[in-house]
Amino acid sequence: MAPDRFIPIAEEIDMIIPIGQWVLEQALAQLAEWREKGAKGLRMAVNLSAHQLRKDTIVLDIINVLAKHKLPKGALELEITESVAMQYPEQNAKLLAELRQHGIELAIDDFGTGYSSLSYLKLLPLDRLKLDRSFVKDIESDPNDAAISAATISMAHELGLTVVAEGVENEAQLVLLSGMGCDLVQGYYFSKPLAAEDCSRFIERNF
Structure with a gap:
C-alpha cells in the first residue's frame, strides 16, 4: 500500500x-x-x-x-x-x-509543491532542499519545468543549501540536472526501493 x-x-x-x-x-x-x-x-x-x-x-x-x-x-x-x-x-x-x-x-522535502513564504523559508535552519519529482519527470520536454528546476537549484545554492532532485529515471534527466549544478539525485535510474537484505548488497557494490 x-x-x-x-x-x-x-x-x-x-x-x-x-x-x-x-x-x-x-x-x-x-x-x-x-x-x-x-x-x-x-x-x-x-x-x-x-x-x-x-x-x-x-x-x-x-x-x-x-x-x-x-x-x-x-x-x-x-x-x-x-x-x-x-x-x-x-x-x-x-x-x-x-x-x-x-x-x-x-531537509525540506517535495519543494515547490506547497505554498511557502520564502521570507519564512529562509529562517529555517536547513541543510538540504529536495526538488520535487513533479518538476523532474518532464524536465527534458517541458521548458517551464527546466526553468523552475534551474531557478530552484540556483536559489538554494544562494541560501547555502545543497539540492537533491527526486524522481530521476533516465540518463537524460541526470545530465540536465548535473548541468544545472544539482548536487545529488535519487530515483529509479539508480534503483527501485529495496528490502534491507537487497539494499545491503547494493551498498556493498556501490558504496
Whole structure:
C-alpha cells in the first residue's frame, strides 16, 4: 500500500506518532548495522509528520534513538515537507534549530509543491532542499519545468543549501540536472526501493 493512502488515515486516528517512532527506531537500527559492516559514511533520511513535530518530547525521542545505536553527528537527516514546515514557521524554526544543534541534518522535502513564504523559508535552519519529482519527470520536454528546476537549484545554492532532485529515471534527466549544478539525485535510474537484505548488497557494490 502506498504511503499516501495509509499516512492520512494514521494521522486521522492518531497512530502516526507511534508509527513514526517505530520507523525511526527501525531505520537507525538498520543504519547502525550497515555502518558496522563498513559503510561508515552512510547516513539515513527519515520523514517527520506534522503531528510528530508538535510532540513535546520529539527532540529527546530522536536523540535517545541516536544514542541507543551509538550513531554520530551527521548520521541522521530529517525530512519535512514544505507545507508542514510552513504550518507554524516560527515555532518550527526553533524546533529545527534545536535538532540541528545535536548534529541532525535537516531537509525540506517535495519543494515547490506547497505554498511557502520564502521570507519564512529562509529562517529555517536547513541543510538540504529536495526538488520535487513533479518538476523532474518532464524536465527534458517541458521548458517551464527546466526553468523552475534551474531557478530552484540556483536559489538554494544562494541560501547555502545543497539540492537533491527526486524522481530521476533516465540518463537524460541526470545530465540536465548535473548541468544545472544539482548536487545529488535519487530515483529509479539508480534503483527501485529495496528490502534491507537487497539494499545491503547494493551498498556493498556501490558504496
